[in-house]
Amino acid sequence: MESKEFKNPVVSWIDHRLPIFSFLDHEANEYPTPKNLNYFWNFGSLAGIALVIMIVTGIALAMSYTAHTDYAFDSVERIMRDVNHGWLIRYIHMNGASFFFIVVFIHIFRGLYYGSYKAPRELLWMLGVLILLLMMATAFMGYVLPWGQMSFWGATVITNLFSAIPLVGENIVTWLWGGFSVDNPTLNRFFALHYLLPFVIVGVVVLHLVALHRFGSNNPLGIDTRGPQDTLPFHPYYTIKDFFGLSVFLTFFAAAVFFVPNMMGHPDNYIPANALQTPAHIVPEWYFLPFYAILRAVPDKLGGVLAMFGAIAVLFVLPWLDRSPIRSARFRPMFKIFFWLLFIDCLVLGYIGAMPAEGVYVLIGRLATIWYFVHFLIILPVLSVVETPRPLPQSISKPIFNAAGGGLAGAMSAPKEKVE
Amino acid sequence: MRRFLVSLIGIFMSLPVLAAGGGDTVLKQGDWSFSGPFGHFDKASMQRGFQVYREVCSGCHSLKYMAFRNLADLGYSEAEIKAIAAEYDIQDGPNDEGEMFTRPGIPADRIPSPYPNDNAARAANNGAYPPDLSLIYKARPNGADYLYSLLTSYDEAPSGTQVPEGMYYNAAYSGHMIAMPQPLYGDDVTYADGSDSSIDGHAKDLVNFLAWTAEPFLETRKRTGVAVITFLILLVGVSYGAMKFIWSDVKKA
Numbered sequence: 001m002e003s004k005e006f007k008n009p010v011v012s013w014i015d016h017r018l019p020i021f022s023f024l025d026h027e028a029n030e031y032p033t034p035k036n037l038n039y040f041w042n043f044g045s046l047a048g049i050a051l052v053i054m055i056v057t058g059i060a061l062a063m064s065y066t067a068h069t070d071y072a073f074d075s076v077e078r079i080m081r082d083v084n085h086g087w088l089i090r091y092i093h094m095n096g097a098s099f100f101f102i103v104v105f106i107h108i109f110r111g112l113y114y115g116s117y118k119a120p121r122e123l124l125w126m127l128g129v130l131i132l133l134l135m136m137a138t139a140f141m142g143y144v145l146p147w148g149q150m151s152f153w154g155a156t157v158i159t160n161l162f163s164a165i166p167l168v169g170e171n172i173v174t175w176l177w178g179g180f181s182v183d184n185p186t187l188n189r190f191f192a193l194h195y196l197l198p199f200v201i202v203g204v205v206v207l208h209l210v211a212l213h214r215f216g217s218n219n220p221l222g223i224d225t226r227g228p229q230d231t232l233p234f235h236p237y238y239t240i241k242d243f244f245g246l247s248v249f250l251t252f253f254a255a256a257v258f259f260v261p262n263m264m265g266h267p268d269n270y271i272p273a274n275a276l277q278t279p280a281h282i283v284p285e286w287y288f289l290p291f292y293a294i295l296r297a298v299p300d301k302l303g304g305v306l307a308m309f310g311a312i313a314v315l316f317v318l319p320w321l322d323r324s325p326i327r328s329a330r331f332r333p334m335f336k337i338f339f340w341l342l343f344i345d346c347l348v349l350g351y352i353g354a355m356p357a358e359g360v361y362v363l364i365g366r367l368a369t370i371w372y373f374v375h376f377l378i379i380l381p382v383l384s385v386v387e388t389p390r391p392l393p394q395s396i397s398k399p400i401f402n403a404a405g406g407g408l409a410g411a412m413s414a415p416k417e418k419v420e
Numbered sequence: 421m422r423r424f425l426v427s428l429i430g431i432f433m434s435l436p437v438l439a440a441g442g443g444d445t446v447l448k449q450g451d452w453s454f455s456g457p458f459g460h461f462d463k464a465s466m467q468r469g470f471q472v473y474r475e476v477c478s479g480c481h482s483l484k485y486m487a488f489r490n491l492a493d494l495g496y497s498e499a500e501i502k503a504i505a506a507e508y509d510i511q512d513g514p515n516d517e518g519e520m521f522t523r524p525g526i527p528a529d530r531i532p533s534p535y536p537n538d539n540a541a542r543a544a545n546n547g548a549y550p551p552d553l554s555l556i557y558k559a560r561p562n563g564a565d566y567l568y569s570l571l572t573s574y575d576e577a578p579s580g581t582q583v584p585e586g587m588y589y590n591a592a593y594s595g596h597m598i599a600m601p602q603p604l605y606g607d608d609v610t611y612a613d614g615s616d617s618s619i620d621g622h623a624k625d626l627v628n629f630l631a632w633t634a635e636p637f638l639e640t641r642k643r644t645g646v647a648v649i650t651f652l653i654l655l656v657g658v659s660y661g662a663m664k665f666i667w668s669d670v671k672k673a
Contacts, residue, residue: 035670077485077555080637087637088644232670240666244659251652258645259457262558270559270634271551280594397671 027213032231033238034219036396040114041217042245043107048205049246050100055198057093058142065145067191069184072147073272091261097139098264099253101287104132113339115327116218122319124211129315131204136288138197141190143285148269153282155182155190161295164302181275222328223392230396281356289353290346296357297369307369314376321376323384331390335383342375445592447565448572450624454631455564457646460639462628463495468611469629470494472622475609477553480545480600482533485554486633489527493636494629501527508532546586548599557627557634564627566592571623574602 006012006021015021064083066075079086108128111117117125144155159176163169178185216225225231232238256263264286268279284292294311298304314321329336345368352365453462470491473483488505496504505525510532513520525532533552535541542549557563569592577589577596587597604626606619615621631638 074485081485081490087641091641236666237670240659240663244656244663247652247655247659251649251656254645254648254652258641258648261641267559267561267563270555 028239029233029235031213031234032216032225032228033234034217034225034230034396035232035237036219036221037217037238037241038220039245040106040110041219042242042249043103043110044212045242046103046245046249047100047107049249050096050103051198051201051205054093054096054100055202057089057096058195058198060089061093062195065191067145067188069147069187069273072145072187076146088257091257094265095253095256095261097142097285098287099249099256100135101139103249104135105287108132109343111218112342113329114218114220115222115322115324115329117319118322118325118327119319120215121211121218124208124214125319126316127204127208127211129312131201131208132315133312134197134201134204136291138194138201139285139287141194141197143269144187144190145194146269147187147273149271149273149277149279150266150269150282152182152273152275153279154284155186157282158284159186161301161305161308164305166302218327219396220328220330221393221396222326222331223396226395226397283354286350286354289351290349291353293349293353293365294369294372296353297362297365307373311372314373318376318380322380324387324389326389326392331392332383332387333390334387335380338375338379338383342372345371345375445569445594445596447562447569447592450565450568450627452564452627452631454628454638457642459642461493461632464613464615465625465628466494466632467496468613468615468621469625469627471609471611472604472626473553473629476603476622477626478531478534480534480541480550482535482550482552483531483554483633484533484552485530487528487530488525490636493632498527505529546599550600553630554633557630559634563634564631567627567630568623570598571604571626572619 006015011021061079064075064079064086066072076090079090081087083089111125111128140154140158144151159173159182162176163173165172174180176186177183178189216231219225266283266285283289291308291311295304295308298307324332324335326332329339348364348368349372352361352368355361357365453460453465473481488501488508491501491504492498505527508525508529508531509522510525510529511520512523515521535544538549551559557567560566570590573590573592575589575591577583581589581596583589583597587599588601589596590598604619604622606622607617608622609617611617615625635641
């Protein structure tokens with residue numbers, strides 16, 4: 001890395017020995033970013049901020065939380081009642097988990113729509129899927145900590161999934177629990193891991209950013225930047241745009257925290273855990289519902305578990321399933337239709353996951369599960385071959401289409417010229 | 421892509437409906453002062469609700485997360501709280517001789533539970549455990565309407581319905597068979613302020629009280645929320661203006 005001259009002599013002195021200021025200047029200030037990014041590109045930085053919010057509030061909560069089955073529920077109530085602003089910190093943390101997932105899901109669907117997973121960004125995408133997996137593990141274990149009814153029964157159901165593994169399944173479950181049921185050892189290790197994993201996520205996020213800055217952001221046109229005329233320095237253009245996005249995000253987030261803090265939670269989790277009383281419906285947190293629906297769609301325990309993990313696994317290999325060289329759905333008319341079908345399919349799966357596994361819900365859940373895998377394993381590879389993409393613009397700064405199909409830009413600008 | 425956001429908001433809004441789950445009951449709707457973004461507690465009603473709790477509910481139900489000092493939120497003065505606390509006998513100890521002893525309550529004490537432990541509570545109630553009421557408002561879907569309906573929906577079972585021994589018919593309870601005998605009939609307690617002491621009045625006062633025990637910072641939360649949201653909306657405007665200003669020299673592609 002070339003070192004840069006700084007006006008401040010202290011900064012210069014440090015930078016000569018430890019080029020941290022050159023690094024920041026290069027990666028956060030002048031970092032060339034495509035000039036045509038739309039608001040869907042805000043969600044990456046929002047996810048990073050959500051992670052920081054979760055870690056900061058989480059550390060504050062850990063200072064007043066007691067990881068013991070006899071005291072966990074009471075300690076959370078103590079935070080809510082007697083710790084200064086404890087109710088605020090906890091509601092931020094509780095709702096922060098949901099908002100973190102909302103932001104990350106939008107971030108992922110943006111990547112799917114604009115083909116951000118394609119070469120040369122395959123590792124960037126795979127690191128992102130790894131972050132999603134780590135987030136799911138962290139969120140699941142965090143939900144167990146208040147030791148309410150849903151905490152306990154959710155932990156029981158999900159850890160029991162591992163018993164589906166042939167031969168050693170039961171042993172693995174006993175090992176996970178640290179006993180013969182979800183109990184105090186389970187709560188203790190979940191607390192330890194819930195504290196650890198966010199920092200692992202931070203590590204993977206750093207790798208995610210390193211991989212991102214290798215080739216820079218994808219963009220809505222999905223074509224590579226061709227030079228300085230296509231890009232803007234990250235600061236101030238995208239710092240201010242991210243700041244604007246952040247203020248909008250915080251408005252929605254604050255509305256949830258201050259006015260409907262329990263909307264995305266389950267009332268049963270305000271009932272202390274009771275191993276002798278099973279809730280009528282054990283429902284996971286909303287962000288797990290699509291995966292829960294896939295789990296229940298397969299009428300075999302091992303098959304269901306494999307399908308659920310398979311739903312994430314297909315995302316890992318997505319760059320090799322979708323072989324089309326065109327990234328953005330804007331230029332892929334058939335892919336665009338199937339993208340929206342997949343999106344609806346995920347919503348249907350989420351809805352089915354919240355419904356009891358009976359009657360017509362089972363059938364819909366199975367069809368939606370099949371469609372999910374058909375989309376990734378059959379439709380995307382086939383589309384790569386059969387689809388005729390629309391002509392690509394030459395560059396970001398000259399979105400002029402090569403072929404006859406692109407008369408839109410000219411038609412829009414013609415009347416305006418007359419007025420001027 | 422805009423449709424995408426709209427649908428997302430749609431799901432977001434329908435989540436509480438999904439979470440509420442199935443039910444074979446229809447709840448009565450109450451008009452609660454604490455609902456809505458500007459919601460606030462009705463202190464007079466909460467004091468009456470506390471009276472109903474003390475004279476009726478507390479025979480079986482604990483309120484273990486509440487301390488006497490918390491009653492200041494209901495508008496009681498320090499002297500009144502000391503007087504209320506002193507009416508209770510609190511077991512304390514061990515003292516220097518190693519003996520447990522009983523003393524009058526002080527504001528720092530939690531409200532004592534009616535039973536020494538869960539097993540005693542079950543034994544005294546036909547095996548059914550009377551739940552702690554501190555969080556009951558948050559622990560049931562649609563808590564306020566649910567509690568109000570439950571308290572006022574005891575009835576004769578419709579003909580043909582068998583009510584098992586030790587169970588009671590309640591139209592608002594899931595499955596309609598509840599182990600709790602009808603707690604309120606109207607005029608169960610005498611209100612000093614002459615308010616409506618019908619079963620309806622009692623139930624509403626009690627709901628106002630229990631909403632507070634579950635969510636004691638509700639007023640602070642909503643008041644802070646209004647200020648925070650106002651600030652954030654201004655920030656959205658300012659940051660949007662700043663963004664437009666900074667981007668004004670960029671030629672639209």
